[in-house]
Amino acid sequence: MALSNEVEALVNQGVKLLASKKYDDAAEKFSNACELHLQETGRDDAGLLFLYGKALFENAVSKSEILGGQSEEQEEEKPQQDDEANEVGKDGTGNFSFSEDVPLAEADEDQVVAAEEEAEDEVQQEGPKDTKHDGNQQSASEEHEENENVPKEDSEFDIAWDVLDSARGLFEEQLKQHPQTVPDVPPLKGVRDEPKDQITKIKKNLADVYDFLGQVSLETENFAQASIDFANCLKYRKELYPAYSQLISESHYMISLALEFTKEEGANEEETLKLEEKARLQAVEHMKQAISCIKQRYSLPETTSKDENLLQDMEQRLQELERDPLKELEQQKMDILKGILGQATSNSSSEKEQDANKPVNDLTGMVRKRKANVKNSPNKRTN
Incomplete structure (x- = not known):
């Protein structure tokens, strides 16, 4: 189906923007072309939808690459931020500030015991705290359920897929004819x-x-x-x-x-x-x-052109x-x-080698132990 001059002009502008990698602007031109063609004819055009979906996809990819680059930069900046966080222990001029509070480990034991007893008395006087929610407060589970009921917005990739799938359906209808x-x-x-x-x-x-x-x-x-x-x-x-x-x-x-x-x-x-x-x-x-x-x-x-590295x-x-x-x-x-x-076998072998390399004097001790064991054995032969 031939396109009107107005639609054709929008398409030409979109193609130029697409070639210039201005995907967001190109997608807008193709979107306007699709809407105008639908108003003029009452039908969607597969070719226009394909161009629109292609521009949406390229735009989504370009944005995801930019966000990916930003996240990598943020990861690189983290060590610097950690260094700055370590400076918080200083007084802002680069000099360390010391707290007047005495560490618990260095405090007098009598003072510690007295403080603990005083704290226990206060807890007993106050009694258990009321942990019930007010009528205007929501529990975490209720908030979670409400968040689940809220419909998620489609991503730009989802929108691109839907537009391209619509173009696919129209092309397949054409092929059936x-x-x-x-x-x-x-x-x-x-x-x-x-x-x-x-x-x-x-x-x-x-x-x-x-x-x-x-x-x-x-x-x-x-x-x-x-x-x-x-x-x-x-x-x-x-x-x-x-x-x-x-x-x-x-x-x-x-x-x-x-x-x-x-x-x-x-x-x-x-x-x-x-x-x-x-x-x-x-x-x-x-x-x-x-x-x-x-x-x-x-x-x-x-x-003539062969990419051996690719192969x-x-x-x-x-x-x-x-x-x-x-x-x-x-x-x-x-x-x-x-x-x-292998390690167990190696350890066992090394132990045997150590026993074999012991001085000869140790053998007498071994023999004596064996005799003692035989003597105490219940299976000893008697003459």
Whole structure:
């Protein structure tokens, strides 16, 4: 559907702001474009919602990075603040001030006993204090219940996810209106290729939307949802690009990353361990496919730029994923047990060596003790 001139102008302004990394301003322009288009046509536009959701996501990421940087600076400032706090014991001029109160340990014992007896008398005279709440006061549990009933505001990541998910639903509705056919040859060769037909354009939009949905889920640590979104992104990218495409290897990598941190709760501990192991093995498989895509792309004669460091990093990551954490834990337990037994054996051996290295004169003492023991034994033979 063609956009009006007013909406088109807002979109162009938003795109420029987005390119300039002025995400907050860009999100506002795209929001106005969505509202104006809805007023004009009575319908939401998937493309406008996608741009709006993308700007919201980028804005949320930029703000979280700024807040993260501030928290790190605050952590660095803590030692200085602690030093300043230590100066409180001084009188403000840098000189130490001494209290006139005598420490209890240095006070006269008679004075201490008298003070304690006087305090006990005062407590008995006053009686137990009334700890009941006034009618206007609330208990901590009541306040906690009220806080739980207050609805939490959605974060900017949540809002971005909702907008992007709305765009996804509209794109999928558009795709249903066209015949579902998978071409024998991928219609797009690379990232910069533009779709030439409507079906390819819709699938590309769906792949991009699912990619951003997955990134939002990663940022909010919803790793299970992220793995689903990245898997749907991969499904459409496989229909659009050749197997060695950078976008396909990227999707495999992102799925592996999401699966690595996915924690699923089973009915019991054993089932939970099985689910975690299944996710780990799936992460390993996707990492292998990501590496295979990169190697295939690097083998092409037209590939001039090769990042060997990237390949090495991914292969190292694969090795880490292939390690079975349960087996490593059992091995650590065995190593600890061996260490304990080895130390005990070593101590026993050293004691035996010390006994063997004693002077010969000590042997007579040992023999005498043995004779004494035999003499006192109830099983002594008699002639």
